[in-house]
Amino acid sequence: MTPRNSLPGVRRALLEGERFLITSHRNPDGDAVGSCLALAAGLAELGKSCVIASGDGVPMNLAWLPLAEQVQPAANADHGCDTVVLLDCGAIDRTGLSPEALHAGRALVNIDHHPGNPLFGTANWVDPGACATAELVYQVLQSLPTPIGYAAATAIYTGILTDTGCFRFSNTSARAFQSAAEMLAKGVDPSWVAQMVFDQQPIGRLRLLSLVLETLELSPRDKAAAALVTREMFRRTHTGVEDVEGFVNHARSLCGVEVGLLLREEAPGRYRVALRSKGRVDVSAIARLYGGGGHHNAAGATLEGAPETLRHELFAHVEEALDRELLGQRKAG
Ligand SMILES: [Mn+2]
Incomplete structure (x- = not known):
């Protein structure tokens, strides 16, 4: 039997699924949106079909992220999916999705870094030691036979940048810097990302x-x-x-x-x-x-x-x- 909280369990669920619904919490932040886009990019490389849904759309300062234009309103959530992935959701009622949409998938994958996440998924990878869910998505993508391209790297970097408050909060670990540095090696331009996220205020x-x-x-x-x-x-x-x-x-x-x-x-x-x-x-x-x-x-x-x-x-x-x-x-x- 797979332990309730395991990276291999999540890896298996992602490899077995074919049609995914990927979503996060309401009022999504950089980590929520970044995690969804990075995972969708990685799964698409594996030939999987993915719908990314958000109950509150994508905030303007994140709309420039590669693939952000694919995010759908929660009302369009695909009921024909076989796997629902919830990212950065400490509790199942924080999503903008209806219970029907959530249970439309046979599998529910829960990837998160909130302490106290009750492991509500059929597969869970919850690590409160991670600075951002995007860091865990990076780990998950590394475990899959999929390349991590520029789009995924930019999304992961953005999640880490925003959840650590620009590497200022107490969750700013060596691993946060390491993961960020690895995204830079994949072509992410940190100055450009910071400008796009923080310097476009209306x-x-x-x-x-x-x-x-x-x-x-x-x-x-x-x-x-x-x-x-x-x-x-x-x-x-x-x-x-x-x-x-x-x-x-x-x-x-x-x-x-x-x-x-x-x-x-x-x-x-x-x-x-x-x-x-x-x-x-x-x-x-x-x-x-x-x-x-x-x-x-x-x-x-x-x-x-x-x-x-x-x-x-x-x-x-x-x-x-x-x-x-x-x-x-x-x-x-
Ligand atoms: Mn987060």
Whole structure:
């Protein structure tokens, strides 16, 4: 019997499948899109047919990626596939696909790096030690008899670049640099990729940022900072959810702040919170209190209530977590 979490198990499922539906989580980021495109490129080289689906399309700053034009709306998800591949999805309900589309395939392949991924696939390759799912897709492609061409290399590099915050976050490992260097050897131009991903901002996005920064508040002991995005701000700046990507890092970047928070209004009284830690606070534990999840340094959850109340609560959770950490240090010392 194949262990529940194994690269050979995923390799076998990919070799056995003929018609694939490849998808990732809602509001896809560079790792989600990069992982899908890289895997699709590799499987196409093996003569497999692939449909790449995304519930929220491809964000503008990733639309230049080779093969991005092949991404279909989730509604077009191919029901005739024999294998569904979910990439960078810590939980099965994070995809934009209907349960029918998900179960259309006989096999469900789960490749991911979120800690706590419950191995929901019939084949799973989950490694929380990987900096990005794109790094795992690289590993999977290396295990297959398929060349890794320029399109796949660019997609893998983009996933690693974005998920490590340009090689700044704590998941930036030697392996992250190694994998990235191997993509450069395949022809990827890092300066061009960075320009395409980060230096093509529409002016509305910066106008939105300026509105959001005006809402920035510090917690009582200045250890957390939170900003708010409302639907009214989107309307005023002609922007959308994808334009908020990365805003939370401004809150985290403040001197002395351990956790940055961004509350985004989804509906009246309902907010999606993004949490980003510098490392001392495990923000996935705070997200889990609200039914969310994520990584030690990056997590998210959906909350209900008034934004001031939610901000107050979240600040309290961060400061409590820091107190516990200090207490632990004192005990250990
Ligand atoms: Mn990821």
